[in-house]
Structure formats: structure tokens, C-alpha cells
Amino acid sequence: MARTFLITGGAGFIGSHLADELIRTGHRVLVIDDLSTGQISNIDHLKGNPAFEYTIDSVMNRALLAELIDRADYVVHLAAAVGVKLIIESPVRTIETNVRGTEIVLETANKKKRPVLFASTSEVYGKASKIPFSEDDDLVLGSTTKGRWAYAASKALDEFLAIAYFHEKRLPVVVVRLFNTVGPRQTGRYGMVVPSFVRQALASKPITVYGDGTQSRCFGYVGDVVHVLPTLLSDRRAYGQVFNIGSQEEVTILELANRVKTRLKSQSEVVFVPYDEAYESGFEDMPRRVPDITKIQSLTGFEARTSLDEIIDRVADYYSTEATSLPGGWGDS
Numbered sequence: 001m002a003r004t005f006l007i008t009g010g011a012g013f014i015g016s017h018l019a020d021e022l023i024r025t026g027h028r029v030l031v032i033d034d035l036s037t038g039q040i041s042n043i044d045h046l047k048g049n050p051a052f053e054y055t056i057d058s059v060m061n062r063a064l065l066a067e068l069i070d071r072a073d074y075v076v077h078l079a080a081a082v083g084v085k086l087i088i089e090s091p092v093r094t095i096e097t098n099v100r101g102t103e104i105v106l107e108t109a110n111k112k113k114r115p116v117l118f119a120s121t122s123e124v125y126g127k128a129s130k131i132p133f134s135e136d137d138d139l140v141l142g143s144t145t146k147g148r149w150a151y152a153a154s155k156a157l158d159e160f161l162a163i164a165y166f167h168e169k170r171l172p173v174v175v176v177r178l179f180n181t182v183g184p185r186q187t188g189r190y191g192m193v194v195p196s197f198v199r200q201a202l203a204s205k206p207i208t209v210y211g212d213g214t215q216s217r218c219f220g221y222v223g224d225v226v227h228v229l230p231t232l233l234s235d236r237r238a239y240g241q242v243f244n245i246g247s248q249e250e251v252t253i254l255e256l257a258n259r260v261k262t263r264l265k266s267q268s269e270v271v272f273v274p275y276d277e278a279y280e281s282g283f284e285d286m287p288r289r290v291p292d293i294t295k296i297q298s299l300t301g302f303e304a305r306t307s308l309d310e311i312i313d314r315v316a317d318y319y320s321t322e323a324t325s326l327p328g329g330w331g332d333s
């Protein structure tokens with residue numbers, strides 16, 4: 001049955017892919033996005049579709065948000081300050097956006113008891129060393145004097161609040177922890193590694209590996225991730241629960257740099273940049289980050305189908321064809 005989904009942050013990387021998926025499967029989509037990190041070009045192709053509507057505004061606009069939530073059956077809350085670089089550069093904005101925004105979305109959705117899916121992040125596991133990370137594991141965050149942990153702490157607080165709304169107010173909520181989601185439309189502007197490496201490789205510029213490149217990640221394809229979100233949000237068994245979502249194909253960042261270089265037949269050299277230079281002095285990176293996805297698999301049959309090589313190809317296609325026409329598409333770092 002056709003449903004109406006409100007996507008906060010719907011002009012962003014993940015939000016716009018989710019809008020595509022929902023429209024493709026016959027649903028209606030309302031988007032609210034303040035374009036702080038989202039881009040109108042991500043949803044340009046949906047304009048004019050009768051099943052799609054968008055509003056350029058912030059979720060902090062309570063009256064407008066209430067009106068949109070009233071018209072929606074489900075709320076997917078993706079609007080947030082994202083990316084480690086952005087977090088370090090604008091810590092006040094990160095904390096305020098992530099905490100206040102989620103507070104307002106939950107409070108407003110609760111008035112109409114609309115189910116909410118809240119997008120959290122694998123960052124919340126922090127420096128935990130048990131691999132893979134399971135939803136019930138301890139979260140191990142660094143000192144409050146180290147800027148990067150503000151992102152994890154803000155998202156963890158949002159998770160607490162979402163789960164508190166479920167228990168105390170009976171608001172249906174689902175929390176997902178997304179692990180390094182990548183694909184077309186993700187910008188390298190906020191430091192994300194896959195778009196950064198692909199763009200560097202395409203432009204024959206040095207591929208910048210931070211630290212010694214032994215740190216590893218699992219890159220999940222955005223199409224696989226957004227495919228499972230509506231299923232979760234409409235399943236009562238998921239309410240009040242936390243789910244990891246991502247791929248389990250682990251790769252070191254140095255391997256990633258070499259894979260991108262080889263795959264794109266690039267002349268770029270791979271260079272090492274100390275963390276202090278890349279981020280801030282005393283920056284703490286996470287050495288490994290692998291999700292345990294048993295929980296989402298058993299509830300929904302989720303699979304990360306898209307391999308890293310396919311991901312690299314699709315991101316490269318995107319940058320070869322579309323990004324040249326985007327504002328700041330090639331010019332930024």
C-alpha cells in the first residue's frame with residue numbers, strides 16, 4: 001500500500017537515495033532539508049513527480065515540521081551534521097544540530113505517534129576493540145577535549161532519547177547504526193574517504209592516505225542500505241531496537257587507495273598524510289570497524305550485495321558524468 005514518508009535531510013546523500021527507492025516502490029515522499037550539507041542537485045530529477053514534494057527549511061522550524069509530520073505516515077530522520085572533518089571544524093554546529101534537531105523531531109512525531117527511524121552511526125562504538133561490533137556492546141568514547149568524539153556522543157544521546165521515547169511515551173522508533181555508507185552523490189567535501197580517493201584518482205592528484213593506512217573499514221553501498229530502511233520502519237518487531245547496517249567486507253585504507261588507483265587506471269601516487277595535519281593535533285582514529293549484522297539479517301534478510309569494486313565503479317561514473325556540473329563539484333578538496 002502506498003504510504004507517505006517524511007525524510008528529514010532528504011536532499012542529502014542517503015536521503016536522496018531513500019527518496020528514489022520509495023518513489024520507485026510506489027510511495028509518496030516529503031523532504032525537508034536546509035541544504036547545509038545536502039544539495040538540491042541530488043533531488044532535481046524528482047522535481048515534478050507528483051509523488052514527491054520538498055521544502056527547503058530546517059527541522060528546527062517546529063510549525064512547518066509539525067505540518068509535514070501530520071501529513072506523513074512515517075518519519076525518517078536523517079538530517080544531521082555529518083563527517084569527521086565537519087565535526088572538527090564546526091563542533092558547536094554539530095552538537096546543536098544533532099541534539100536539538102532530533103529532540104524536535106521526536107517531540108513532534110510523538111504528538112501524532114508517527115513511527116520514526118533515526119539514523120545513527122558506527123561512530124558511537126568509538127574505540128571499542130571487540131570485532132565485530134554488536135548492538136549491545138559497550139560504547140567506548142574518548143575525552144571531551146577531543147573534538148571528534150562530539151559526533152559520537154551527540155548521536156549516542158539521540159539514540160538514548162529515541163529509545164526513551166519508545167519506552168516512556170510508546171512512540172514507535174527504530175535506531176539504525178550505519179557503517180561507512182558510500183555511493184554516488186556522497187561529497188568528498190567533508191572528508192569522506194571513498195569520494196575523496198575517487199576524485200583524486202580521476203584528477204591524477206595524490207591519493208591522500210591518513211596515518212599509515214592500516215586502519216580498516218567496511219564500505220556499505222547506499223542502495224543496499226536504503227532498500228532495507230522502509231522494511232524496518234514498517235515492522236513492529238523493530239520498534240525500540242537498534243540495528244547495525246553495513247557491509248562486512250573489510251578493507252584497509254591503504255588497500256582502498258590502491259584498489260581505487262588500479263580500478264580507475266589512475267596515474268596518481270598514493271601519499272601518507274599524518275593525522276595531525278589531516279584533522280587536528282592528537283586526532284584519534286578508529287583502527288577497525290566491522291559490523292555484526294546478524295540482527296538485521298535475521299529480521300529482514302538484509303544483504304550487502306554490492307562489492308567494493310562495483311562501488312568504486314559507480315562512484316567514479318558519478319564523478320565522471322555528473323559532478324562536473326555540480327557547484328563546487330571539482331573545485332573543493
Ligand code: UDP
Pocket residue numbers: 083084123180191192193194196197208209210211215217253285286
Ligand atoms: N581517510 C583517508 N584519507 C582521506 C579521507 C579519509 O585516509 O582523504 C581515512 C580516515 O582517516 C579514516 C577512513 O579513511 O581512517 C575513513 O574515513 P571517513 O571520513 O570516510 O569515515 P570514518 O570511518 O572516519 O567515519
